Amino acid sequence: MDIIVITPAPPGSRAGNRATAERWTRLLQCAGHNVRIATDYNGERCDVCIALHAWRSHDAIQVLRRMRPEVPLILALTGTDIYHHQHEFPIPSRASMAASDVLIGLHHLVYQDIPEPFRSKLVTVYQSADKIERSKAPVTNGHFTACVLGHLRDEKDSLRAAKAARLLPSASQVQILCAGKPHNKAWQADAEGEMQANPRFRWLGELGRNETADLLRTADIMVISSVMEGGANVVSEACRAGLPILASDIPGNRGLLGDGYEGYFAPKDERALAQLLERAENDPAYLQRLTEQVAQVSPTFTPEREQAGLLQALDVAVRRRKALGE
The missing domain is CATH 3.40.50.2000 (Glycogen Phosphorylase B;)
Incomplete structure (x- = not known):
C-alpha cells in the first residue's frame, strides 16, 4: 500500500x-x-x-x-x-x-x-528500541549515575531528579546526568543554573544517537519524572538495555512497566525520588530486582x-x- x-x-x-x-x-x-x-x-x-x-x-x-x-x-x-x-x-x-x-x-x-x-x-x-549491550564495567569514577533523557520541558519535569539529588546524604555518590534540548530559554537557564548550584547535576545538552546509547550502556539507573506521557520511548530504550528505571507513577509509565513494578514514585515528589535513589545506590538486592523487572518486560519493546x-x-x-x- x-x-x-x-x-x-x-x-x-x-x-x-x-x-x-x-x-x-x-x-x-x-x-x-x-x-x-x-x-x-x-x-x-x-x-x-x-x-x-x-x-x-x-x-x-x-x-x-x-x-x-x-x-x-x-x-x-x-x-x-x-x-x-x-x-x-x-x-x-x-x-x-x-x-x-x-x-x-x-x-x-x-x-x-x-x-x-x-x-x-x-x-x-x-x-520499540534496538537492543543495547550494557557495559560490564561502567566508567563512573566512583559515582552512582542516574540518567535523565528527553527534551527539557514542563511535561517531563526534567529537573526533578536534580532536586532529589540535593536531598541525599552527604556521603552519597549519586550523580544526575541529564541529556536533552531545552524547550525554551527559561528551561536552558534553569538547567545551567542548576548545574552551577548543584554539584551532583550535569546537563549534557542534546545528544546524538550514539552518545545516547553510550549513556544507556554505562548509567546505573534511569529516572523518568514526567507528569504526563503517552508511552515514552525512553522506557523502551532502558528496558532493551537492561537499565533499571525509577519512574513517576503515571498511567503512561505504569501502562508500560506494569502494576507490579517496584520503582515508582509520586509525580513531582523529589523526597520520594530521593528515597528511591538512596535505596538503589545502597541496596544491591533492590537494584537487581528492578533490573530483573525491566528484563521481563523488554520483549514488549x-x-x-x-x-x-x-x-x-x-x-x-x-x-x-x-x-x-x-
Missing part, C-alpha cells in the same frame, strides 16, 4: 513524534509498503494515512476527510493529546478521534483516559512486536473504512 505518515515535527527534528514517524516508516517499508512522511496533507493520493497527534494534525485530518473520504485513517495519540489537549482543545482533538478508523495508544492504559465512544477504536502499539502492532492497525483501519463504504 501507499501510506502517508503525517507528523507536525519537521525533518531534522529530534522530537518524539518525528522519531516515531521515522521508525514506523522503516518498519512499514520492511513489511513491503511504500511510505513517505509529511508535515501536512494537501489531497495527495494514498491507500492509508497515519497521523500523529490529534490536535496538531487536526487541519490535515479534516482536509483528508473532505478530499479523500474513502482513505482509511489511523491516528496515533500522544501524551499531550490524552492528558492535556483533549481537555484544553476538546473540539479539534475529539474531531480528529471521531474522523479516525483506528486510534493507536502507546501503552495499555490509554483507554482509561479517552472518551468512552472512542475506546473501541484503540489498538495498542508499543514503541522489540521492533518485531511494534511492526506487528502497526500491521494490525492497518488491517483494522482498512476493514473498517471498507465497511463504511458498503
Whole structure:
C-alpha cells in the first residue's frame, strides 16, 4: 500500500513524534509498503494515512476527510493529546478521534483516559528500541549515575531528579546526568543554573544517537519524572538495555512497566525520588530486582512486536473504512 505518515515535527527534528514517524516508516517499508512522511496533507493520493497527534494534525485530518473520504485513517495519540489537549482543545482533538478508523495508544492504559465512544477504536502499539549491550564495567569514577533523557520541558519535569539529588546524604555518590534540548530559554537557564548550584547535576545538552546509547550502556539507573506521557520511548530504550528505571507513577509509565513494578514514585515528589535513589545506590538486592523487572518486560519493546502492532492497525483501519463504504 501507499501510506502517508503525517507528523507536525519537521525533518531534522529530534522530537518524539518525528522519531516515531521515522521508525514506523522503516518498519512499514520492511513489511513491503511504500511510505513517505509529511508535515501536512494537501489531497495527495494514498491507500492509508497515519497521523500523529490529534490536535496538531487536526487541519490535515479534516482536509483528508473532505478530499479523500474513502482513505482509511489511523491516528496515533500522544501524551499531550490524552492528558492535556483533549481537555484544553476538546473540539479539534475529539474531531480528529471521531474522523479516525483506528486510534493507536502507546501503552495499555490509554483507554482509561479517552472518551468512552472512542475506546473501541484503540489498538495498542508499543514503541520499540534496538537492543543495547550494557557495559560490564561502567566508567563512573566512583559515582552512582542516574540518567535523565528527553527534551527539557514542563511535561517531563526534567529537573526533578536534580532536586532529589540535593536531598541525599552527604556521603552519597549519586550523580544526575541529564541529556536533552531545552524547550525554551527559561528551561536552558534553569538547567545551567542548576548545574552551577548543584554539584551532583550535569546537563549534557542534546545528544546524538550514539552518545545516547553510550549513556544507556554505562548509567546505573534511569529516572523518568514526567507528569504526563503517552508511552515514552525512553522506557523502551532502558528496558532493551537492561537499565533499571525509577519512574513517576503515571498511567503512561505504569501502562508500560506494569502494576507490579517496584520503582515508582509520586509525580513531582523529589523526597520520594530521593528515597528511591538512596535505596538503589545502597541496596544491591533492590537494584537487581528492578533490573530483573525491566528484563521481563523488554520483549514488549522489540521492533518485531511494534511492526506487528502497526500491521494490525492497518488491517483494522482498512476493514473498517471498507465497511463504511458498503
